[in-house]
Structures are given as C-alpha cells and as structure tokens.
Amino acid sequence: MFRATLKSLLARKVRLILSGLAVVLGVMFVSGAFVLTDTLGRSFDSVFADGFSEIDVNVAAKPKVQVNEMEGEQTASPLPAAVVDRVKQVPGVASATGIVNADGARVIGRNGKVVTSFGPPQLGENWTGESELLKLREGRAPQAEDEIVINKSLATAAKVQVGQKVGVLTAFESKKREFTLVGIAGYSGDRDSIGGVNEVFFTTPVAQRLMLGEPDVFSSITVNAAGGVSDEALRDDVARTLGADFEVKTGEQVAADASASLKEGLSFFNKILLGFAAVALLVGTFLILNTFSIIVAQRTRELALMRAIGASGRQIIGSVVLEAIAVGLIASVLGLAAGIGVGALLAFLFGKLAGGLTLAGIGVPAAAVIGSFGVGLVITVVAALLPALRASRIPPIAAMQDVATPDRPLTKVTVAGSLVTGIGAVLLFLGLSGNAGGQTLATILGGVLFAFIGVALLTPLISRPVVSLLGAIFSWSVPGKLGRLNSGRNPRRTAITAAALMVGIALVTGVTVILDSAKGSLSALAQDTIKAELVIAGQQGGPRPPTFDPSVLDKAKALPGVQLVDGEYGDMARVDGEGTWVAVSSDPASLRQIFGAKPTAGDIDRIGPTQMLASSDTATSRGWSVGSTVKVQLTRGEARTYTVSGIYESSQLTNPVTLPPSAAKDFAIPQPIQGFIQLAPGTRVSDVQPQVEALLADSPEVSVADRDAFIKQQTSSLDGLLTMIQILLALAIVIAVLGIINTLALSVLERTRELGLLRAIGLRRSQTMGMITVEAVVISVFGALLGVAVGTGLGAAVVEALKDEGITDLILPWGQMGLFLGLAAIIGVVAAVLPAIRAARINVLGAIAHD
Amino acid sequence: MTATVGQHAQAAARANDVWKVYGSGEAQVIALRGVSAEFERGRFTAIMGPSGSGKSTLMHCLAGLDSVTRGTVAIGETTVTGLGDAGLTKLRRDKVGFIFQQFNLLPTLTAKENILLPLSIAGRKPDPAWYDTVIETVGLRDRLDHRPSQLSGGQQQRVACARALVSRPEVIFADEPTGNLDSRAGAEVLKFLRESVREHGQTIVMVTHDPTAAAYADRVVFLADGEIVSELIEPTADTVLDTMKKLDTPAEVGN
Numbered sequence A: 001m002f003r004a005t006l007k008s009l010l011a012r013k014v015r016l017i018l019s020g021l022a023v024v025l026g027v028m029f030v031s032g033a034f035v036l037t038d039t040l041g042r043s044f045d046s047v048f049a050d051g052f053s054e055i056d057v058n059v060a061a062k063p064k065v066q067v068n069e070m071e072g073e074q075t076a077s078p079l080p081a082a083v084v085d086r087v088k089q090v091p092g093v094a095s096a097t098g099i100v101n102a103d104g105a106r107v108i109g110r111n112g113k114v115v116t117s118f119g120p121p122q123l124g125e126n127w128t129g130e131s132e133l134l135k136l137r138e139g140r141a142p143q144a145e146d147e148i149v150i151n152k153s154l155a156t157a158a159k160v161q162v163g164q165k166v167g168v169l170t171a172f173e174s175k176k177r178e179f180t181l182v183g184i185a186g187y188s189g190d191r192d193s194i195g196g197v198n199e200v201f202f203t204t205p206v207a208q209r210l211m212l213g214e215p216d217v218f219s220s221i222t223v224n225a226a227g228g229v230s231d232e233a234l235r236d237d238v239a240r241t242l243g244a245d246f247e248v249k250t251g252e253q254v255a256a257d258a259s260a261s262l263k264e265g266l267s268f269f270n271k272i273l274l275g276f277a278a279v280a281l282l283v284g285t286f287l288i289l290n291t292f293s294i295i296v297a298q299r300t301r302e303l304a305l306m307r308a309i310g311a312s313g314r315q316i317i318g319s320v321v322l323e324a325i326a327v328g329l330i331a332s333v334l335g336l337a338a339g340i341g342v343g344a345l346l347a348f349l350f351g352k353l354a355g356g357l358t359l360a361g362i363g364v365p366a367a368a369v370i371g372s373f374g375v376g377l378v379i380t381v382v383a384a385l386l387p388a389l390r391a392s393r394i395p396p397i398a399a400m401q402d403v404a405t406p407d408r409p410l411t412k413v414t415v416a417g418s419l420v421t422g423i424g425a426v427l428l429f430l431g432l433s434g435n436a437g438g439q440t441l442a443t444i445l446g447g448v449l450f451a452f453i454g455v456a457l458l459t460p461l462i463s464r465p466v467v468s469l470l471g472a473i474f475s476w477s478v479p480g481k482l483g484r485l486n487s488g489r490n491p492r493r494t495a496i497t498a499a500a501l502m503v504g505i506a507l508v509t510g511v512t513v514i515l516d517s518a519k520g521s522l523s524a525l526a527q528d529t530i531k532a533e534l535v536i537a538g539q540q541g542g543p544r545p546p547t548f549d550p551s552v553l554d555k556a557k558a559l560p561g562v563q564l565v566d567g568e569y570g571d572m573a574r575v576d577g578e579g580t581w582v583a584v585s586s587d588p589a590s591l592r593q594i595f596g597a598k599p600t601a602g603d604i605d606r607i608g609p610t611q612m613l614a615s616s617d618t619a620t621s622r623g624w625s626v627g628s629t630v631k632v633q634l635t636r637g638e639a640r641t642y643t644v645s646g647i648y649e650s651s652q653l654t655n656p657v658t659l660p661p662s663a664a665k666d667f668a669i670p671q672p673i674q675g676f677i678q679l680a681p682g683t684r685v686s687d688v689q690p691q692v693e694a695l696l697a698d699s700p701e702v703s704v705a706d707r708d709a710f711i712k713q714q715t716s717s718l719d720g721l722l723t724m725i726q727i728l729l730a731l732a733i734v735i736a737v738l739g740i741i742n743t744l745a746l747s748v749l750e751r752t753r754e755l756g757l758l759r760a761i762g763l764r765r766s767q768t769m770g771m772i773t774v775e776a777v778v779i780s781v782f783g784a785l786l787g788v789a790v791g792t793g794l795g796a797a798v799v800e801a802l803k804d805e806g807i808t809d810l811i812l813p814w815g816q817m818g819l820f821l822g823l824a825a826i827i828g829v830v831a832a833v834l835p836a837i838r839a840a841r842i843n844v845l846g847a848i849a850h851d
Numbered sequence B: 001m002t003a004t005v006g007q008h009a010q011a012a013a014r015a016n017d018v019w020k021v022y023g024s025g026e027a028q029v030i031a032l033r034g035v036s037a038e039f040e041r042g043r044f045t046a047i048m049g050p051s052g053s054g055k056s057t058l059m060h061c062l063a064g065l066d067s068v069t070r071g072t073v074a075i076g077e078t079t080v081t082g083l084g085d086a087g088l089t090k091l092r093r094d095k096v097g098f099i100f101q102q103f104n105l106l107p108t109l110t111a112k113e114n115i116l117l118p119l120s121i122a123g124r125k126p127d128p129a130w131y132d133t134v135i136e137t138v139g140l141r142d143r144l145d146h147r148p149s150q151l152s153g154g155q156q157q158r159v160a161c162a163r164a165l166v167s168r169p170e171v172i173f174a175d176e177p178t179g180n181l182d183s184r185a186g187a188e189v190l191k192f193l194r195e196s197v198r199e200h201g202q203t204i205v206m207v208t209h210d211p212t213a214a215a216y217a218d219r220v221v222f223l224a225d226g227e228i229v230s231e232l233i234e235p236t237a238d239t240v241l242d243t244m245k246k247l248d249t250p251a252e253v254g255n
C-alpha cells in the first residue's frame, strides 16, 4: 500500500505542486514572521548592549508616568546636578558623569526640511568627550553655546559639513535656532549610527536648557566603577546612598530593559503577521481540499480497482492521508526555507529604512520551525481528510462502470452550510454587541471564520444560478458557451475555488468598508464641528509628533481678521493613578467655539490654574462631578491637585481631560502639536494663510493648511493602514489565484478526450483557449462577487457595532468594489493562461486514442 | 497491391503511397507500408483487417489527425499532407466528420446542441431542411433535449452520426462506431449510415472488426501488416468472413 501511494504521488506530482505551493506560501508567512521578529529583536539587543556598553552603573530619576510601548515613548524625569556629586562620594566610584539625553533634537537639512529618522529617536545630548564607542571623525568638540557635533549618518542625511551653520529644533524650542557644526562623530566598528538613532551634541548648559527645559539638571548619570569593584556591588551601594527616588541599574540591565520594551512592540507586530498568515492558510486549506477532491474523483476507477482486489476502506483513507502528509512535509520544508529568506530580506529592508540598523545574524527560532511544520502538516492533512473519506466510500463496482460519477445532491452541504453560517452570525453578533464576556476579539474572529466556512459550504448552491447568469455574458460565442457550461459543471469544484478567492476579497472589502466608513464619519464630523478656517500641523514621521514654536500662536492672534487661535498640547499622565490622555488648549474658549463642545455641568469656557475639565464619559467612569478633586502627575514636575470645574459632552473631537494652559510646560512634549485659527466673519482665508505661513518660517516641521486639507491629511493615515492591510491580504488572493490555476489545470487534464473531440470537430486553438479563459473568468468573478457581498456584510456589521464609537456613516466603497470585480476578471484571464495553453496543445489524436 | 476500384469515379479521399513509421531503431514499427487507395464519393467503404494491421492508423492519416511519414493524402480537392494546425482545423470543420468508438459527445450539452456543435463552432447555420432530414433519419426527435448521460449507448452513437452528418462533410470517418454496442443497436446505427449514403450521397469510410458490420458497406478494403491485401465489392457477411480467413493464412495473401 505504501509503495502504491508513493508511486501515485510521483505520478501526479505536477497536480500536487500547485496545491503544495499554497501551503508553502502560508508556511512562508509564518516562518518569515518569526524569523523577522527574532532577527530584529536580537539586532535591537545588540544595539542597546552597544549603546550602554560604556556604562557600569546608570542612575536615573524614577519616571513620573509609566508609559508602555503602545502609548508612546517613556520620558524620564530630570535629576538635579547635585546628585552627580552625591554619587561621586560613593566608595568604589571611579567617575560619575551627568548625561543629558532626550528625544526631540531635530536638525534642519540643507533643503530646509527637518531630517526624520522614521522610528528611532533623535537625541539631543551634552558632549561628554570621546570614548571607546564614540569618536570624532572630523572637527572638534563643541565649546561655545552655538556649537554642535552631530553623528555621521545624520550629517549625511542633512547634507551638512563641518563649519556650516545648521538649524536645529529642540525639545523645548520648536523655533529654529542656528548652530555652527564644529564636528562629526562616528562609532566604533566604523558605524555612522547606532540603530539609526540621530544624535546632536551640545555643550552641557545648552543641552540642559534646550532638551530638559531647565539649567543644572541631567537625564541620567553614568557611573564607572573603580578597579576591582563589580557593577552589581556598585549598583547596590549607589542605590543605598541615593534612596528610593532613583532607579539605579547596571549598564546591562538598562540595555535589557530598553530592548524589552521594544520587543513588546515587535511581538505585537509578530501577532499581526501571524494573523495574516492564518488567512493565507485558510485559503490554502480550500485549495488543498479541492485538489485532493479532484484527484480522488479522477482516480475513482483506480481506487475502485484497489477495493476490488481487496484493499479496505481504511487502507484507502490511509493512502490519501499519506499523500497529504508527504505533500505537507515537503511544503513545510520549502515554506520554512522560503520564510527564512523572506524574513531575512525584510529584516534587511527594515534595517535600511531605520537608518542603518546593524543586523544581528539571521537565526531560525524554534518557534519558526515548530510553527511551520505544525501548521503545514496539520492544514494539509485536515484538508485531505474529507476527500479521503469520500475515496474510502467508492464501491468496488465503480471499477467496472464508466467514470460518470453522478452529481451528488447538495442538500447535506447546504444544510451544513446554513448551520455553520448561522453559528458564525451568532458569534459575530455576540462579539460585536459586546456580549462575549471578555473574549470579544476571539469571538469576532471565530464568527468571521465560521461565516467564511459556512458561506463556502453554501457556495455550490449559490453557484448554479449565479454562474449561469455570469456566463450568460459570454454565451454569444461557442467557446464562451462551452466555458460557461464547464464552470457550472461541477458546482462543488467551482464553489471551493471561488470560495478561496472570496476569503481574500471579503477581508479586503470588509476592511475597506470599515476604514472608509471611519474616515467618512470622522471627516464629516470634523467638517461639521471644527470651526477653524486654518490649521497648523505637520506630518508625523517618527514616534514624536511635529511641533511648532508657541509664540506663533500669539503672533497669529494679532493678525488682522483672526478671531480665535488655539494651540493643542497633549500627553499621557497619571490621573488619580490611572494612565490617561490629558490635553491643553492654549485658549480654552476654543473648546466651545472651535470644537463645538457642549457643557453638561459647570463652566467650560474658562479654566483656572488649579481647575480642569473632563469629558462626560471620563467623568462618569471615574465618578467625577463638578467640584471633585483629582490628582494629576505629569511627565515633569510634582503631582498636583486640580478641581473639576466643568464637564463637556464626549465626542470624537473632545479629549478625556483638559488641563489649564500652565500645565503644558510639564508635558513630555511641551510644544504645541496642532494650531487652530478661526477667522472673523468675512475674512478671506487666502488673505491670512500667507501671513501665518510667514510666521512658521522657523518651524519647518509644520505648515498651515485650510481645514479641508487638514482633515484630508489627518484621515490619510487611515489610507496608509488600508494599503498595508491590502498588501498583506494580497497573499491570500495570490493563493486563491493558484487555486484557480490548479482547478483549471486539473479540469483540462480530466477533459483531455473532450478537448480532443472538440478539436477533431473543428474547434480552433484560439477558441479552445477562449473556452478555458471564460471558465476561469466566470469562476473568479463569481468568487469576487461573493467576496464583495460577504465583505460588505461583515464590514457593515462592524460599522453598526461601532456606531457608539463615532463611526456613524456606513460608506460603501463602490469604486473599490468595481475595481475588485474588474481585478477578478483579470485574475481569471491570468490564471487561465497556462491551462489554456495546455488545452490548446492537446494532441487531437492522442486525446482520442487515450484510454 | 493497390485498391483500384472506382478510379474513374471522383474520389472523396485519396491516399497515395502512404507510409507511416512509428519510433526509430529497435522500437521502430511500420504501421503503413505504401498504401494507395481511393474512396469514391457517395460510397460506403469499410476497412478491415487483423488487429494491429494499421486500420486506425490509415484512417487517422486520411482524416488529417495524424501526419504521414511518406506519401500524400487528399480530401476532395485539398491536399492534407503539409497542412498546418489552422489548415487542419479548417479541413475538419468543412470537409470531415468523425464518429468514434466511444466518447463522442460533450456531457455538458444536450443531444441537439451536440449535433449542432460543429456548425456553431464554425459559425454556420444549419440548413433547416437537411437538419430535419437528419433528425428524422436518426429517429431521435423526442430525445433532443436529453444529455448524453440520459441516452443509451446506441442512442449516443446515433447522435454522434447525426452530428457528423449535419454539416455535410466531404467524407465521414468512423472508427469502429459499433464496437461498443450490442448487435441490435449496432445494426440500427449501421442501417442509418447506409441510408445516409444511399439516399443522401454521403461518403463514409468505416473501420470495423465485425464482418456483419462490413456487410453494410458497398466495398471492403482489407489491410494486413500495413498493406492493402484484398478488397470486396458488394460484400456479404460470408464473403467478408471468407476473405478474413484467407488473410489469416499468409500464403493466400495477395489473391
């Protein structure tokens, strides 16, 4: 039996290659994700290990607000310079150096634009001399107030040279300040940057003022141990001397902690990639199921003969499953290898994009291997189980009869499909209505999965009318008519092939519906509510949002025709011990006049220095009312107490908490992020805009735009997200295309005689190709139609569920849907190419003589 | 020997010193050794001979389904030898009809659609009177909307005959059209073929094993070892059987 299986496997290798390819692609996604995140993780490890290699012990003040990776960058509180002297007194300390080191030093390049890092921080630091790690490549150290040194990769990106004047924006000054570039630094191992980080070195007082906002403070203290003193012992000694307000760690610890927080983000990224891999594998499952079904159907006589000569049903199942295992194994190995390649390539691209992250060697984590084989084998075997079962039911008598397998009735499949679809709908309803008891995401995903499988089971029934309707378009020509008839010939086969395409298209459509609705709802809301004709904002290129000089706000207010100007600040703060987003409006009157906030209690038109406002949702969940006192700890400064003086109705445009303008200076980013300008009635936007533009000459990160342009820019981040999701889902669609090719190729093989007959009675080669193409197009357009329908349904359900979150308008992307259908037609044509050529090449005589 | 009868009548198909060699070296098989034959218009010719004698090969070569190694083949005015795929396709559309032993019909089409398929492929309209005559002769009027799977083997072969007839080809080639049928169903099909020759002047070349089947033909050509060795005009089952027996005895070959 085993040898027979092996032989039949080899005989049909071409047929299995395509279905195997589907598994290969899915597994590739899985192993690629693991390899990519593992490589990046280890690269970050080594970057941080390097960055902190010179430090024996590091002292920092405890951060006032703990922020996790998803909420933003952690900002340490500054520590007073006097602490450096206290550390120096500790026995065993060879040296202690105060370090200024903070994100937000942005160099303006030769082209007048701010150099962005696309991820890694842009550090502003004090120059503390050369070290093993850091060396001047050119020039000298900064000595005067207006002198800086920058690292080599930054100098290259900004296209600046030693001796030139360079404009810099800093954490506390978003107005361009000019410095003379006196030196360019590089790192050991001839590196121009460590992990793509940009660094600007000032003299210590300048760094303190511009990066930390006050004199005589440091971000941290670097301690070097005297000979014979271990890092750990010194750490404990320093910690004991300084007390509980400080975090004292060894250099290794600091590196590990910094790396760990980045890796948290990476593992999230990994999960997303695995999600897409799951989609690809679901589609692959359909494809394998179909291939094995067709193969079993084609081998009916052979299998029946085996039964006739004494093979048991179990042996038949065994032989099919064995085949599946072989295919799964080979596909997993290839998928794993391809995934390693893809992961390495992506890591390389990522390294390039992140400004020269030096990659650690490519490694293959155990998870990649286990994941690949587990997924590849399980999927293949599960997909082959049903066809195997069917094969075992072939009666021996089938060997003697003609191949004509009667069309089995679709009743069972349809009942099962309705049931599964029903379960999916119930799960979706539970998940979306928030009744899933904490398992919302899992319930929704389960619902989507069940819905897909259910619809796939219903597809054979749907396929009859829809396919004949679709095919009617082509029936004017004989090949078209034959193609249509062929696609309607085996509803199950057509259905599964189409269903595979459905999954990808449905997800893309669903996501598009949701994002378009979100975008439409948000812009409609913004359009209706934001009463500002001009907006100052910039495009965010890294973790830090673009900022501008706050003095622009006052100057803009003084312009003729300007009625109201508001600058918006924001930060994560600890409010009554809970991490909360807090905002400052430089002019609180804007809350009502620009953002249309409606008071539900108290007074929201003004905020005293010790007062705060809250949104109605926040107030309800925290149990606040007008007069409640709330303790707020900002990134900088001491905790303070505010009294709630007003509550406004929650909307998409309101912040949970609004603090008085005086609080902004203690935010992690003490600069305005957006500015809103309301004009007096009758003032022309085009009169004011150039004047505001002129005011922003020294704040090159931002620009002024009219409201519509601003809204478009704000919602454009959703477009990027949509594109990314579409690219990732494209893999699922590629697999579905493989499925169409496979089904067609197998059908062509199966119909060799028929094709020969047609050629014998005068069908031209081109007509034969046309016939196959029509079949493919009908199947793929059918799949796309299903996908668009199911996707719209899913999207609409999610939008309905998100009504309370502000997605009020259901926007159907008709253009996109049309595009998908058109794309499906093209996919069909492309998928038909090879099978059609094969069909056209069939030797007429061979086909007739073929037994 | 050359089949000479009917040299003066106009030939619908002609083979001129046709050689067919399969393979090369050790595995070389000479399926046809210099066969020359003419098949006159409006006659029903049967090709007979022992298994492996080259009957199917000759028919395939005549119909342009297979190329010849040497010699020429012509259908009507057209020289088949040397035609490309486009030319062969056109030939098959306009001048040749086929009936195979089995698997003649597309399972997705009804009987009527199958019958009209060659015409619709060629983009031609059937001549309604002729179509009616054909349907009448095959006697399947009440089965026209059935699919092949709903027809018996004999009915399927009759549909195949009707399909070959409806486009009025120069010549119809049939390779053992009754090979899969019982004697009664076979007789119906053969009667039908003979009628189409007698009444409508159709030319038919049929390969068969069965002396009874050959007796329906106007003339029988005998092949042995790739050569034409004998022929009979106005055969009966007995004369055919006799000739076959003689062929089995090599000494008498050449009579």
Ligand SMILES: Nc1ncnc2c1ncn2[C@@H]1O[C@H](COP(=O)(O)OP(=O)(O)OP(=O)(O)O)[C@@H](O)[C@H]1O
Binding pocket: B022, B023, B029, B030, B031, B049, B050, B051, B052, B053, B054, B055, B056, B057, B058
């Ligand atoms: N494609 C091929 N390759 C090699 N040899 C072939 C091929 N086709 C036929 N032959 C050989 O040519 C010879 C004639 O075959 P052909 O099929 O014409 O015989 P036939 O008279 O039709 O026999 P049957 O009555 O069994 O159908 C045989 O010896 C056969 O083995």
Ligand SMILES: [Mg+2]
Binding pocket: B055, B056, B057
């Ligand atoms: Mg034969």
